[in-house]
Amino acid sequence: MARGKLKASKWARHSDLDYVEELVLYSTSQAGQPGPELANTRPILADAMDLESLNTLDVIISCQGGNYTQEIHAPLRDMGWQGYWLDAASTLRMDNSSTIVLDPLNQSRIKQNLVKGQRDFIGGNCTVSLMLMALHGLFKANLVEWITAMTYQAISGGGAQQMRELLIQMGEIHEQASPLLRSRESSILDIDSRIDEYLNSGALTTSTIGHPLANNLLPWIDIDLNNGTGREEWKGYAETNKILGREDNPVPIESTCVRVGTFRCHSQAFTIALSQDVGIDELAEIMGQANRWVKVIPNNRQDTLQSLTPAAVSGSMDIAVGRIRKTDFNSKMMTVFTVGDQLLWGAAEPLRRMLRILSERHEFEDD
Secondary structure: OOOOOEEEEOOOOHHHHHHEEEEEOEEOOOOOOEOOOOOOEOOEOEEOOOHHHHOOOOEEEEOOOHHHHHHHHHHHHHOOOOOEEEEOOOOOOOOOOEEEEOHHHHHHHHHHHHHOOOOEEEEOOHHHHHHHHHOHHHHHOOOEEEEEEEEEEOHHHHOHHHHHHHHHHHHHHHHHHHHHHHOOOOOHHHHHHHHHHHHOOOOOOOOOOOOOOOOOOEOOOOOEOOOOOEHHHHHHHHHHHHHOOOOOOOOOEEEEEEEOOOOOOEEEEEEEEEOOOOOHHHHHHHHHOOOOOEEEOOOOHHHHHHHOOHHHHOOOOOEEEEEEEEOOOOOOEEEEEEEEOOOHHHHHHHHHHHHHHHHHHHHHHHO
């Protein structure tokens, strides 16, 4: 291996290709077809099921989903592959041999596990990563006793086809209401009644999402754990404490996860029990200085409606943190509302940053 260089599959930013010796893009459905034109990249997409080819790589970054991980990871390791597996899927997150990566919070833990010889580094659940980035300062100052979270999660968390179906649902609803909208004689109650009837008729397209989401919300995400909790809610507790290295002394976290009809960005409302009574201004400062991505939004109507929304944050690395206030009934309890783009911090960015950590480590070792 050349000094400071890595071989990596799947993905890297243009600006990050300076340390990639060769980038090999794989596909499960388009192998053999031309790939995107990137520096240091083979022009033809490789077969993502080709274990012999994958076995030649130093790093594999998989964004294919859990089924791909289940099919490929173990056989590849059984072949003796000693490379680094970076994965956005949840399949390996809670394995003892894996580290969930969110380096602004747990870089020391990542590096310790690298020294120990760990080879699987997994991106966390998007909602968990956004929560931890937003509340980083509170955890760092050891101010968190427990948290309840109400999440409002964008449809992009369910994938591209669900995003498409949400737009289809919106169009179908508009089509139903359109004749009444064009009539000055129609009342809003007539329009509302027609839409409600259509939503409950079974005629709305729901083949991908499973239920009406346009003009609606879905207060359940992921599989049922048969204890009144969805797997998405369980992740808030389990993954948070693994990232923080607090498996033996976990922070209690309860979540109710809701799918809403926005395209991008997960929003979350937190009630947090503090370990000590800290003033609002100091809490805002603690949160705002924890990392360079948190942007504290003043708790007033104008700033909140302008800057603490999915529309304001979408496509940005910034994590908006606002509505910071104490509860009236207990000065050691606070509420916070946060918004972040889960397609960035919740998926791509932790893996990109982990690739950079690996490149810096190899450069140091080659020295």
